[in-house]
Amino acid sequence: MGIHRFKPTMSGRMGTLWTLASIRDAALIEYGCMGHMQYGRMFLNQAGISKRCKLYSTHIDETDISLGDTNRLNRAIAQIVERDKPKIIFLLPSSVPTVIGTDLMAICEELQPQYPNVRLLPFGYGGFDICGHGGVQEALLLLSKTLPKDIQKTQEPTFNIIGSCADLFRFHADAQEMIRIMKGAFGMKKLCVMTSDTCVKEIEDMGGAHINLVIRREGEPAAKQLKKRFKTPYLLARPYGMEETLGWIDKIAQMCGLTPDNSFIKLEKEKIMSQISPAILIFEHIIREHPDEARLSLGGHADVVKGILSYAEKELSLMRGVCWCDCPSMTSEEIPYFSEDEWIQAIKAHKNGLLMASGEALKWAKGNIDLQISNPDIKWRLNLYESPFMGFRGAVNLVSLWLNGILEQIDD
Structure with a gap:
């Protein structure tokens, strides 16, 4: 080492x-x-x-x-x-x-x-x-190979979440938002949240689900194993922002042959737009008058970085800063892997704009700790009911964090 x-x-x-x-x-x-x-x-x-x-x-x-x-x-x-x-x-x-x-x-x-x-x-x-993500992948795969029992599908449609693990920041909140949306849009209940909120029996019963929702690439081998054995389809996605969340719901509907509850979706869309519309107008002004402050830099799990960046760019027109992932096996042209020395230099070179990274990196950079999206952490997370980053409520939460973060920088 x-x-x-x-x-x-x-x-x-x-x-x-x-x-x-x-x-x-x-x-x-x-x-x-x-x-x-x-x-x-x-x-x-x-x-x-x-x-x-x-x-x-x-x-x-x-x-x-x-x-x-x-x-x-x-x-x-x-x-x-x-x-x-x-x-x-x-x-x-x-x-x-x-x-x-x-x-x-x-x-x-x-x-x-x-x-x-x-x-x-x-x-x-x-x-x-x-690397650590390899350990997560092996653990999820071995659990899916060895523990699930031969079981019939549940009478009412159900789902599993695969990849919600303690190494991801705010894993509880994101999983709960997915559970809330699945209940509201389809009336579906979860069988197993693998592994942040589950027990041995729930893993044994995973074969009874009608769809597996995979929220990180390390969970895909486990989902493929369950598909091979139980014929359970899976969707690999982390839905950030309103458009991605609506698309995520549509894909689930198609894969499961279900019709989403339009009244639930309409209400969610109306609530989101009423909350973020004033912020969008301010973002437009900031992008014109203070473009450097509207630049978003991100560091963390490759799937998290990619998802949050897509929401910021496509739906809010924020500009991309420097972005990196924390695992060498996940490096890509779009989101390269940065070693400790590399992300330190990247942060030093980009003084303006928003930085979302680990709590440790934000503290060192004297950045806004509220913009943390990855570990290592510097705080205790005893509250299981924090705001998510994914889903409808996550879309509003991210806009709130970005708007306040930009305005604080401009005021300084």
């Missing part, structure tokens, strides 16, 4: 941990060095994930490493089964067991007959060579 001025980028191990840690009725054992889980638990508490999956770390010492002794892990599993009685135990390696080649899959196969009522499920990606 190199030297970082700020928090290092999320590793595959952390991506897996943050994906699994929100699942209720489960336990997770990290087989690794002392202290790893403590830092992970602190982030999860800060992000609003607490008292979900039972989190444990075994610790390993020189004897375990030199002799390949895994009895410590065996004892931990036995104690957790007896005390917590989880439905499933996830096993996650840290960097040292990964480097020395500890085979968690073989260990689970050997121990599984001793625990007929508890499933042992090993995960990989414990090393530093896998």
Whole structure:
């Protein structure tokens, strides 16, 4: 691991941990060095994930490493089964067991007959060579392969959300807005929010849904797996702004053969336009008189950056500033990956306009903390009912943030 001025980028191990840690009725054992889980638990508490999956770390010492002794892990599993009685135990390696080649899959196969009522499920990606988003993708895929049971479709149309995980900023609010829209537009109920608000049984019942709503590219392999097994169609999209949200609803209607509730959609459109119309007039004035202040720079998850930028440019005519993503495997000509040094230089070079990035970057740049769209965070997020960024209500929230942010810069 190199030297970082700020928090290092999320590793595959952390991506897996943050994906699994929100699942209720489960336990997770990290087989690794002392202290790893403590830092992970602190982030999860800060992000609003607490008292979900039972989190444990075994610790390993020189004897375990030199002799390949895994009895410590065996004892931990036995104690957790007896005390917590989880439905499933996830096993996650840290960097040292990964480097020395500890085979968690073989260990689970050997121990599984001793625990007929508890499933042992090993995960990989414990090393530093896998980025955090790779860990999220592997965790979502493995869950979708192993946990869902053979089940009939629900009588009334239902849906799953795939990819709502603790590493995304404001994940609770965005998922709740999608649930609200699906109920209002189609009368559809959710089966599973994978994984920020779910339990083992809800994942087991995912095959009963009529559509899977995938909100990040890392969730697409899981959706493909569920489509192959249960014939469930999926839609990969993060709807930002009114037009994108209306298009998202239309696609769902076509895929499910449903007719949206026009009264709900009409009311939502009227409410949005009544709220943002005055701001649009001010934006038009600012773009003419203060064009540099109407420039929007973004840094974070590639799907988040792309979606918010599209809304700002297409519906509000704000101008694009410097944009980057936080994962090298997601780099593209439109949204390149920036290392720590690169995004520091990019922020230094663009003094004017709005900056939406991680809380850590905004604090360092002395920017507007209210414009945070990604992690690392600098605050505790205990309020599960904050305003979303996606959907109808997210459209109004973003306009409010942008308008106030621009006016504050002009006043300064």
